[in-house]
Amino acid sequence: MTRFGSKIRMFLVVTAGLAIWFYLFIGLAKIQKGPKNLIYEKLEDKDGPWYQFIQDMKHNLNDNARRKLIGNFLLRAGLFAKPKRDRLRRDLDQQIPFTVLMDPTSACNLECIGCWANDYAKTDSLSFDLMDRVIQEGKELVIYVYILSGGEPLVRKKDIIRLCEKHPDCFFLAFTNGTLIDEEFAREVARVGNFAPAISIEGFEEMTDFRRGKGTYQKVLRAMDIMREHGNLFGFSATYHRRNTEVMCSDKFIDLMYEKGNSFGWYFTYMPVGSDARPELIVTPEQREYMFHHLRAARKKRPMFLMDFWNDGEFTKGCIAGGRQYIHINARGDVEPCAFIHYSNVNIKDTSLVEALRQPIFEEYRKRQPFNHNHLRPCPCLDNPEKLRSIVNASKAPSTQKYDNETVERLTAKCEEHSCGWSPVAQALNSASAEELVQRASKINGNVVEKTKSNVKV
DSSP states (O other): OOHHHHHHHHHHHHHHHHHHHIIIIIOGGGSSSOHHHHHHHHHHOTTSHHHHHHHHHHHHSOHHHHHHIIIIIIIIIIIIHHHHHHHHHHHHTSOOOSEEEEOSBSOOSOOOTTOTTTTSOTTOBOOHHHHHHHHHHHHHTTOOEEEEOSSOGGGGHHHHHHHHHHOTTSEEEEEEOSTTOOHHHHHHHHHHOOEEEEEEEOSSHHHHHHHHOTTHHHHHHHHHHHHHHTTOOOEEEEEEOTTTHHHHTSHHHHHHHHHTTOSEEEEEEOOOOSTTOOGGGSOOHHHHHHHHHHHHHHHTTOSSEEEETTTTHHHHTSOOTTTTSEEEEOTTOBEESBTTBOBOSOBTTTSOHHHHTTSHHHHHHHHHOSSOSSTTSOOTTTTOHHHHHHHHHHHTOOBOOSSOOOOHHHHHHTTHHHHHHHHHHHHHHHHOOHHHHHHHHHHHHHHHHHHHTTTOOO
16 A cells, blocks of 8 residues: 555544544534534644644554554444444343453552552452453453553553553553653553553642652653653543642643643542542532533643543443443452442452353442433442442442451442532533533632632642
8 A cells, every 4th residue: 555545544544533432432422413524523623622633643653552542442442343242232131341440450559548449458469361361251242442450550561561462452551650651661562552551640749749649740740751752642540539629620730731742631530439538538519510611621622532430421321330331350350340339249260251240230230320310420329329329238249348348338428428419510510501501610610719729739
């Protein structure tokens, strides 16, 4: 194929890939204008974020990373796999997720305040052969995306690269604190092409070091610089809580993340899981609404893929856990419905992946999803705690936390106040017109900033 032909082919593939991305994650189906026309309109707008996004993919990513992103993630895992997974779901009469989240290890080089994994044993790990088996079985179920967490997954750098090598048709992501990323690892990532880290950050230096330890912020920025210099795909993972929400969605922070080379940003709200939980860090309903408005505004301006897993429930049609779109396998092998929901009936060491997806707690999830018809209240724990109590009690799934066997009653009790406070706000947002949303955004901006500016330093 000629160089010109290759460029045409790349343009068509990128356009198709972005169309899938728009459809799956931005909710084009909800927009009255035809999706096809809207996509072309967005892609051709040279002043818009999506035109710049394509240019960034073209100029900033190495050829291998770009090829694997399009071929493995957007096409094989997205466009081609979805109808096959849908058929399997019907034929097997069970959930088949889009991705599997696995913890290669529970070990970590940091001790972050309020970490959801603190009550797991720090010596647990999944062997390479076991992770390989899960992926092999996953591909038989048309699952081609695998996410790694922990602990700190990059404690297992060599095994991660081996998995990328052995499964070149899959795409791997990892939630990492970023402190173990170095030049050698960045070169290996560039070589395999099918791996992207989501690097954890809590805002600027004060908040990042507050939760993750002094000096972590500078190490994180250096990790981003290293990944960018090698043309690798990467993004940031941000947990917003009562002390940092206003910073996390600020223009200054998002601009910094873009300047550092991040292509995506995944936002999580703080969840009070385990004995080390800090319920006082749960966002107020007002702060959550603030994030709702500001992140939507940011998407219109920044050429980055930004997603809030709690406030974007309207695009995913509710909670994606419990096998609906993802599951979590912890470092001991317990197959859990969610990284934040530590209850399970089975261990992957004792069963196949397809059988694990049939366990009672997943079936109870399936019966009740969506957990609320208002998709701005998607979570069975933070938004609908009574639903999680019902699920765990009906399935008789025991706690998977070795050091603190937290009952579902104790976990959900920590979420009741937020659930009650967020419910009327979510209802108001769900029923608001476009004009009313603009008015609410203006009002909430002034209120939140005024109340919290003394607690957050930018």
